[in-house]
Amino acid sequence: MATPTDAAVVWNSALLDYDLGGSHPLNPVRLDLTIRLASELGVLDGVSLLVPEQAPEAELLRVHSQDYLDAVKRAPGEPFDVGHGLGTDDNPVFENMHSAASLVAGSSLLAARQIASGVTKRAVNIAGGLHHAMRDTAAGFCIYNDCSIAISWLLDNGFDRIAYIDTDVHHGDGVQAAFYDDPRVLTISLHQHPMTLWPGTGTPSETGGDNAQGGSVNVALPPMTSDAGWLRAFDAVVPSLLGAFQPQLLVTQCGVDTHRDDPLADLALTVDGHRAIYQRLRDLAEHHAGGNWLALGGGGYQLVKVVPRSWTHLLATALGADIAPDTPMPQGWLRAVRAAAPQLELPPTLSDGGDPTCQPWGGDSEHRVDEAITSTRRAVFPLHGLDPDDPRD
Ligand SMILES: [Zn+2]
Numbered sequence: 284m285a286t287p288t289d290a291a292v293v294w295n296s297a298l299l300d301y302d303l304g305g306s307h308p309l310n311p312v313r314l315d316l317t318i319r320l321a322s323e324l325g326v327l328d329g330v331s332l333l334v335p336e337q338a339p340e341a342e343l344l345r346v347h348s349q350d351y352l353d354a355v356k357r358a359p360g361e362p363f364d365v366g367h368g369l370g371t372d373d374n375p376v377f378e379n380m381h382s383a384a385s386l387v388a389g390s391s392l393l394a395a396r397q398i399a400s401g402v403t404k405r406a407v408n409i410a411g412g413l414h415h416a417m418r419d420t421a422a423g424f425c426i427y428n429d430c431s432i433a434i435s436w437l438l439d440n441g442f443d444r445i446a447y448i449d450t451d452v453h454h455g456d457g458v459q460a461a462f463y464d465d466p467r468v469l470t471i472s473l474h475q476h477p478m479t480l481w482p483g484t485g486t487p488s489e490t491g492g493d494n495a496q497g498g499s500v501n502v503a504l505p506p507m508t509s510d511a512g513w514l515r516a517f518d519a520v521v522p523s524l525l526g527a528f529q530p531q532l533l534v535t536q537c538g539v540d541t542h543r544d545d546p547l548a549d550l551a552l553t554v555d556g557h558r559a560i561y562q563r564l565r566d567l568a569e570h571h572a573g574g575n576w577l578a579l580g581g582g583g584y585q586l587v588k589v590v591p592r593s594w595t596h597l598l599a600t601a602l603g604a605d606i607a608p609d610t611p612m613p614q615g616w617l618r619a620v621r622a623a624a625p626q627l628e629l630p631p632t633l634s635d636g637g638d639p640t641c642q643p644w645g646g647d648s649e650h651r652v653d654e655a656i657t658s659t660r661r662a663v664f665p666l667h668g669l670d671p672d673d674p675r676d
Contacts, residue, residue: 289405303377313591324595324610336393346428355384374426404568417456430447446532447470448567475503497663502517509550512650514556515644521567525570532575537560538581558596562605565600588628645674
């Protein structure tokens, strides 16, 4: 077996073809600007980028129906409604949508294969994280659920216990649904409370099917939760569960629509909070999963000011080359963005000046996220042999 490299990164510009068009919020420019920023800062120096490849149909069928795949392929040439959630405002039909979505899924599979084969312990696909796609329907900008496809493949290729952690502001409903009754997969989603945000699922009471009680974990955070509150909730829930579950690998959906400037949701994190999240995910992979970490992208609709900086931190963290928050934005990147969008006010550094320190939860209810913490702990901790009321657990 080769000596593991620090991390594998899957990327080329073909991934920009997943383009829902017009003024759709999921504009692939965010990926292009991320790679440009990371490159200019030297984050990708010496990293050989893996060339994306399409997932074969057999792999898509792990989590999607043949009917649905046929509808996705047929939709661009079909004058009538093909159903399956396609052709809506959220999931408009676009030319080559099957091949573009297959490329995203294949890229997450390629990243997964790097870990399974021992080439690397950490792998990143920032174009992935399409966590809302369901077996038979497109949903929430997601055509094929690359997260679920990669997890399913890993379960057939040497991994029996996989923890999926979803930090997107929206509930990771598609992945939860795919493995709801599978005791080999622990899904943990932290998100804005479903009473206040689409898709309206992800309450603590969703704990898994009969064969996997406790295998689905949901932390429903109140609107305006900040870095300190989000991290307090994460720390009070996630490490204990990983310690009990003992995964062999972490798969994480790293959506950044939790940011205070994101136009689609109402949490209030900063890129400094995001950076702290990535460092926690890396540490947890080291302590609980043999260092194995498959990091995928996700939501994030502040295309220029937030996503590129946050995911540059993600790439740097995965590559073990953390970037100081006060690092100035490189002039070349600023010039290119100003030329394309002169009216935009651009951040001067890779920081928002956020403070990612937090007070650990102590079993009390002092902070506004503590109700969310106790609801989740009481719903699932006993199912893992943990005491929900004891902050040492
Ligand atoms: Zn989202």
